[in-house]
Amino acid sequence: MARSSAARGTRAATLSDVARLAGVSVSTASKALNNRNHVHAQTRERVLQAAAQLSFSPNSLARGLLAGRTGTVGLLTSDLVGRFSLPILMGAEDAFGAGQVSVFLCDARGDAIRERHHVQALLSRRVDGLIVVGSSTDPRPPLADAVDVPVVYAYAPSEDPEDLSIVPDNVGAGRMAVEHLIACGRTRIAHISGARHYSAARDRAAGAQEALDAAGLALVGEVAYGAWEEGWGRAAAGMLLDRSPEVDAVLCGSDQVARGVLDTLRERGRRVPEDVAVMGFDNWDVMTTGARPQLTSVDMNLEELGRAAARALFEAIDAEHGRGVRTVQCRVTVRGSTAAEG
Amino acid sequence: MARSSAARGTRAATLSDVARLAGVSVSTASKALNNRNHVHAQTRERVLQAAAQLSFSPNSLARGLLAGRTGTVGLLTSDLVGRFSLPILMGAEDAFGAGQVSVFLCDARGDAIRERHHVQALLSRRVDGLIVVGSSTDPRPPLADAVDVPVVYAYAPSEDPEDLSIVPDNVGAGRMAVEHLIACGRTRIAHISGARHYSAARDRAAGAQEALDAAGLALVGEVAYGAWEEGWGRAAAGMLLDRSPEVDAVLCGSDQVARGVLDTLRERGRRVPEDVAVMGFDNWDVMTTGARPQLTSVDMNLEELGRAAARALFEAIDAEHGRGVRTVQCRVTVRGSTAAEG
DNA sequence: AAAGAGTCCGAAAACCTTTTCGGTCGTTGC
DNA sequence: GCAACGACCGAAAAGGTTTTCGGACTCTTT
Known part of the structure; x- marks a missing residue:
């Protein structure tokens, strides 16, 4: 007894068992189960019945060993707790799940040693x-080991331009956000962002500036960099109102920052969206729908990003491996904090 | 050429390749690499060098096929986006990751069909x-298929008491919370919870009642069941203050509800924690640390729960399969919303 | 009746590793 | 010098599946 637990039965049925029960050879059983050519209908039926009776399921290990393909992919994340890897993971699982692919999940915890360890295990x-x-959109070093299977980098691009990376379009997101605010009739727009050393913060600001330039507008004040926290949003909003009371819209670096900004605006008696429109990035539902009023936000389309990464990986497995950085479009989700009727 | 991408090299090195390069047989190479008995030190060295030169890594499929053990486990979750499965998954990955175990991640999206599909694939x-x-602590039906490997249910227990389930101690969490409030000197405690049809809500309320009884106190008003949302917290807090203005502590069903309660208290001019103490459940950092004041909360110890599930699974694989429902203790994380000096 | 064509089935190799068992060689003790 | 023994290495089987190839059988055609 290899398995020691009493609750579990004997070992799983094998193709030989099925063949024996059906009274045919293993090769015939295999062909019958895989709908291969030239098996008598009656024979096939016997085999199928035998397989059902033994609740046979083919051993993927043996199959993979033979085929040179396992139908598995590795998903190497850097911060499972993080807010961003999860929807990506979800999208990837989604795209794979339909087919015959299973996903190995590994979390390197931002540790290079652990990462190599995981890569080796996956290989x-x-x-x-x-x-x-x-874990952020900042470029990351490529995998340390030589890997003989295709690799797709998602969210954070690889530093090596020869690698294939799929990232959110932060510049486009910034542009879209400002365009939305302008479409809402706002002209005195301020930008309270997150931590400056994040490329996501700088890219969004750059996109916002593009849209302002295109409309012949100027930002109210400077871009206020700080932290990705509500507390920073509250503090920065206070300073903004002191210095530039004429502001009629605040673009925030994240939904969390926006929540803080909303709090300060409320306390200072500014109505949202009538006096000041507010929007954030990430479209994190728990932040946006809990806010008063509900928060307009730019959705970074992370699930789609995950799906795109999975699709790209499929292509790379089956055909040619792409290169370079591809971006995934974002979209604005409008809620009460910018729409007057909200 | 099995692999078609030009970027990738030829197929991975096999043990035969190593043996050939080292000038020994495959069996000797195997023994050398696995530190088996009776291999000349010099021979072993040659083999190791050859393996390194070819960057050989043994094929786990072949190994698993032979050993009858794959060193993989399946992690079947019901809502990957959800807030609760993630830390559990993280803890499980943590406990496994140290060893030689890899994790297959599957998300059934709460769909029974998809779940069966995934289970079959994993088997x-x-x-x-x-x-x-x-996805919640409500009991769930056991897996539909007969499974010949050990199964551990985490967070949501199985409806079958013969299965092994590991769940957070919601009753204990409710008790702890009230004990903390009492320790802070509060005696007029109200409870604004989440959706009534969640066993988590009812269990926490039951635990809270136990602690109140033990202290000879009565709840202020009834338990207010509603929804797991900030909006409900705001609304319920308003009603509570209207009906029972003497309240000096509000225990909230979740951190989100607590955030709403905090908002209303602030607007009504009640100081937290001086006039009213507030606490939540889940200890969701983004909710607790963003709040003003920062929110005391009961941490459900989900990562530990994940680790416990992984350990229990190990035991069940190696030895005997446990049964019944085990609980994981929670702990109170004190912050400014209950501690006067915060 | 014989040959040919077609239909179906089975034997065997292949995938890669581990383990068991047998074999070779040198050495030691008598 | 011979037997026994120890140290080391190699052949082979096992694990489960798929695929190729050849063989056997049936049916048709001449």
Whole structure:
């Protein structure tokens, strides 16, 4: 008895068992189960019945060993707790799940040693490909090991331009946000962002500036960089109102920052959206729908990003491996904090 | 050429390649790499060098096929986006990651069909065990298929008491919370909870009542069941203050509800924690640290729960399969909303 | 009746590793 | 010098599946 638990039965049925029960050879049983050519209908029926009776399920290990393909991919993330890797992971699982692919999940915790360890383990399990999900949109070093399967970097691009990376379009997101505010009739727009050393913060600000330039507008004050926290939003909004009371819209670096800004505006007696429109980034539902009024936000389309990464990996497995950085479009989700009727 | 991408090299090195390069047989190479008995030190060295030169990594499929053990487990979750499955998943990955175990991640999206599909796929990949993570603490039906590997249910217990389930101690959490409030000197405690049809809400309320009884206190008003949302917290707090203005502490069903309660208290001019103490459940950092004042909360110890599930699965694989429902203790994380000096 | 065509089935190799068992060689003790 | 023994290495089987190839059988055609 290899398995020791009393609750569990004997070992799983094998193809030989099915063949024996059906009174045919293993090769015939295999062909019958895989709908291969030239098996008598009656024979096939017997085999199918035998397989059902034994609740046979083919051993993927043996199959993978033979085929040189396992139908598995590795998903290497850097911060499972993080807010961003999760929807990506979800999208990837989604795109794979329909087919015959299973996903190995690994969390490197931002530790290079652990990452190499995981990569080695995945390679030894003969994954068909790898998706590497970063924890911020800042570029990350490529995998340390030589990997003989395709790799797609998601969210954080690889520093090596020869690698294939799929990232959100932060510049476009900034542009879209300002365009939305302008469409709402706002002209005196301020920008309270997150931590300056994040490329996401700088890219969004750059996109916002593009849209302002295109409309012949100027930002109210400077971009206020700080932290991705509500507290920063509250503090920055206070300073903004002191210095530039004429502001009629605040673009915030994240939904959390926006929540803080909303709090300060409320306390200072500014009505949202009548006096000041507010919007954030990320479209994190728990932040946006809990806010008063509900928060307009730019959705970074992370699930779609995950799906795109999965699709790209499929392509790379089956055909040619792409290169360079591809971006995924974002979209504005309008709620009460910018729409007057909200 | 099995692999078609030009960027990738030829197929991975196999043990035969190593043996050939080292000038020994495959069996000797195997023994050398696995530190088996009776291999000449010099021979072993040659083999190791050859393996390094070819960057050989043993094929886990072949190994698993032979050993009857794959060193993989399936992690079946019901809502990957959800807030609760993630830390559990993280803890499980943590406990496994140290060893030689890899994790297959599957998300059933609460769909029974998809769940069966995933279970079948996992079984065909010959996982050594399964962890099933629910999306709420309400009991869930056991897996539909007969599974010949150990299964551990985490967060949501199985309806079958013969299964092994590991869940947070919601009753204890409610008790702890009230004990903390009492320790802070509060005696007029109200409870604004979440949706009534969640066992988590009812269990926490029951635990809270136990602690009140033990202290000879009565709840202010009834338990206010509603929804797990900030909006409900705001509304319920308003009603509470209208009906029972003497209240000096509000225990909230979740951190989100607590955030709403805090908002209303602030607007009504009640100081927190001086006039009214507030606490929540879940200890969701983004909710607790963003709040003003920062929110005291009961941490459900979900990562520990994930680790416990992983450990229990290990035991079940190696030895005997446990049964019944085990609970994981919670702990209070004190912040400014109950501690006067915060 | 014989040959040919077609239909179906089975034997065997292949995938890669581990383990068991047998074999070779040198050495030691008598 | 011979037997026994120890140290080391190699052959082979096992694990489960898929695929190729050849063989056997049936049916048709001449």
